Amino acid sequence: MTTVQVASPLIEIAQQTRLAASKLALLSTEEKNQAIEAIALALESAKDDILQANVADCQTAMDEGIAKPLYKRLQLDEHKLRDAIAGVRDVGKLDDPVGKVQIHREIDTGLILKRITCPLGVLGIIFEARPEAAIQIVSLAIKSGNGVILKGGKEALRSCEAIVKAIKKGLSHTAVNPDAVQLLTTREEILELLQLDKYVDLIIPRGSNSFVRFVQENTRIPVLGHADGICHLYVDQAADIDKAINITVDSKTQYPAACNAIETLLVHSSIASEFLPKVAAALAAHNVELRGDKRTLQILPNIGSATETDWETEYSDLILSIKIVDSLEDAISHIDNYGSRHTEAIITEDLAAAETFQALVNAAGVYHNCSTRFADGFRYGFGAEVGISTQQMPPRGPVGLEGLVTYKYQMCGDGHIVSSYTGANAKSFTHRDLE
Amino acid sequence: MTTVQVASPLIEIAQQTRLAASKLALLSTEEKNQAIEAIALALESAKDDILQANVADCQTAMDEGIAKPLYKRLQLDEHKLRDAIAGVRDVGKLDDPVGKVQIHREIDTGLILKRITCPLGVLGIIFEARPEAAIQIVSLAIKSGNGVILKGGKEALRSCEAIVKAIKKGLSHTAVNPDAVQLLTTREEILELLQLDKYVDLIIPRGSNSFVRFVQENTRIPVLGHADGICHLYVDQAADIDKAINITVDSKTQYPAACNAIETLLVHSSIASEFLPKVAAALAAHNVELRGDKRTLQILPNIGSATETDWETEYSDLILSIKIVDSLEDAISHIDNYGSRHTEAIITEDLAAAETFQALVNAAGVYHNCSTRFADGFRYGFGAEVGISTQQMPPRGPVGLEGLVTYKYQMCGDGHIVSSYTGANAKSFTHRDLE
Known part of the structure; x- marks a missing residue:
């Protein structure tokens, strides 16, 4: 000092x-x-x-x-x-x-x-x-x-x-x-x-x-913010196809440079052959380049292939990688491996699946049947946003003014000392909340 | 990854x-x-x-x-x-x-x-x-x-x-x-x-x-805890001498190895000649070694002298450094320079001085007329304490179970997309708190 x-x-x-x-x-x-x-x-x-x-x-x-x-x-x-x-x-x-x-x-x-x-x-x-x-x-x-x-x-x-x-x-x-x-x-x-x-x-x-x-x-000062925004949308087997298409398009194209835009679409295998051609057409209308894993390429043979690097890339651009998964668990496992704990969404009409997803996925935002683009302090009603945090400890997610304050404990006594509360004739604390 | x-x-x-x-x-x-x-x-x-x-x-x-x-x-x-x-x-x-x-x-x-x-x-x-x-x-x-x-x-x-x-x-x-x-x-x-x-x-x-x-x-993982506990007790010119003596003795001797024990006593010059001999006698009865600055030595000539090093040392032992200050502002300034933002206390019957101290001192705990030893999760009524944090950001001070949890934002919609809320026919958010 x-x-x-x-x-x-x-x-x-x-x-x-x-x-x-x-x-x-x-x-x-x-x-x-x-x-x-x-x-x-x-x-x-x-x-x-x-x-x-x-x-x-x-x-x-x-x-x-x-x-x-x-x-x-x-x-x-x-x-x-x-x-x-x-x-x-x-x-x-x-x-x-x-x-x-x-x-x-x-x-x-x-x-x-x-x-x-x-x-x-x-x-x-x-x-x-x-x-x-x-x-x-x-x-x-x-x-x-x-x-x-x-x-x-x-x-x-x-x-x-x-x-x-x-x-x-x-x-x-x-x-x-x-x-x-x-x-x-x-x-x-x-x-x-x-x-x-x-x-x-x-x-x-x-x-x-x-x-x-x-x-x-490069600092020991606390940092508020996030480096990566690798967000996923998982289209479950019980998804409403129209909602899934609209939300995919919005999450990818509404502002592709934003951290809360999606980079990877995970699709349940039992719905893939119906959903993928439709969503591909909708995304093509927004000039989105698609890159799929092997199973996706069997359904969409004309798109590029996605490699390991794609799963860990934040494109911040009109590019979307697609992977077919066989279960909710596989989707969660992929998100656990590659997500940056920012915002993750599931599209499903199966409430139990939605609840499991929202409970198990570790991210600042876990969404059901809505666009990842809602992850924002203004949209949450905070009035202003100082940043979005992807750290595990609070403040987490979109941070309003509350991220710019801390607190202190003020204690007022009248000569109170700790030794009165120890030993043979120890006084007890009342611990009574006021007002 | x-x-x-x-x-x-x-x-x-x-x-x-x-x-x-x-x-x-x-x-x-x-x-x-x-x-x-x-x-x-x-x-x-x-x-x-x-x-x-x-x-x-x-x-x-x-x-x-x-x-x-x-x-x-x-x-x-x-x-x-x-x-x-x-x-x-x-x-x-x-x-x-x-x-x-x-x-x-x-x-x-x-x-x-x-x-x-x-x-x-x-x-x-x-x-x-x-x-x-x-x-x-x-x-x-x-x-x-x-x-x-x-x-x-x-x-x-x-x-x-x-x-x-x-x-x-x-x-x-x-x-x-x-x-x-x-x-x-x-x-x-x-x-x-x-x-x-x-x-x-x-x-x-x-x-x-x-x-x-x-x-x-040596870690990028968040750390809950504190390295230093350099706490001060400031005895103001309007202090009640008996309270000041009791609280000094308790804050120093009740458990000297604790982080919330005081290391330095700051005494207003106008009360020093009355207070110091009395508190020195009380502390001597608890075998506390005193070290004073030059002006303290004029009142207590038989104690050791305090150097710059003393102001920045957490003794964790029955040793107390003493400094005479000429004002509340000087006391706050010393605390600002040497305190570790743990717990700081003022002894005074002057409510305005207490309020100024509690407002201006930057520490997890700012106390008035009570012992610094109260800084503890059990005494605060948290039931259990996982540690005491001296960082500026929350959680700060004694941390109960709340320090071991975080939060996530769960959003549930029915196909909601962000583009509905932008542009010419933008919908408005209702932002209505429920229950």
């Missing part, structure tokens, strides 16, 4: 953020909501600056031959910015996650225990090109009482600078110290940020699978 | 445990409680074997010159064993943490979301000499529906073998497959266990600070 630390601008930034965050943690809901409204107003005032900065970013990116999907994410037009500002105001309307009393218990007469939610402290958020991500993240951080250190993709540097400048200006007239929001501008600072476990309490990486894995493997 | 793994008995053991655990996860509360009672009966039947094995362990340890405190922990007499078996039955009485519905929400007509608690899977528990720890851990694991791989200290090998043998025998006539409980016997297996992130979901190390730190730094 007293190790001499090399003077670094980043450590100073982190210390400033921590200091500002410790004051932000104590603000009332009203003060935080006023700050959030001030951010929305400041972003509206700085609209022209932000859009101009983005045009410059886009020009540079184009000159450097940026890939088209990345370019689309980088681009921030008036419409996207207006939506992002509306999103800020939506966060203002969300329930304050701080100060909730989770436990209120009398331990003994005059000795009262409370468990109360409180902010984590400082969040480190590393995101890719999308500049409006900074807007959403900052409003979520302030609502949850946390400081935030942002690092956006280098392509979006000027856009992020204009956004954060506006946010800090907006905050300057509020109870929130603008130091609570910081922007890092160089790539080198990412590794440095990951080492600051004394100042940063949670890292949220938003980017490619390989980037998330890099972050997970 | 398909990397070729070197055949290892430990991987096989882990796979067996996982398989047994996946069945245990589905058992009813009654079936788990029956298994817990069967364990209690089996331990009673095997009493003589267990005590004999322990005598042999103790003899070997004595021959090898074991340290006295370790010897006391190793020793298992009839009384300790009876208490441990009573503890098993207590766990049977605890509320089942599995199957709790945390969220029950209509997303849209016919599309229902539930968040339900479920077991983590397989626990890896590494503990030191105390053989009866195995008994408590197994009962907690079974109650929470988890498999468990145990590794006890080598000194306790024969005792642990006798205990686990009895437990497995007890389970053999129940719904719980005895494979759900495993005992590792060699030291080399610890590192191997820490690598098994595919099979083990949570590691709970119970041992020295350096051992816990070693575990934290």
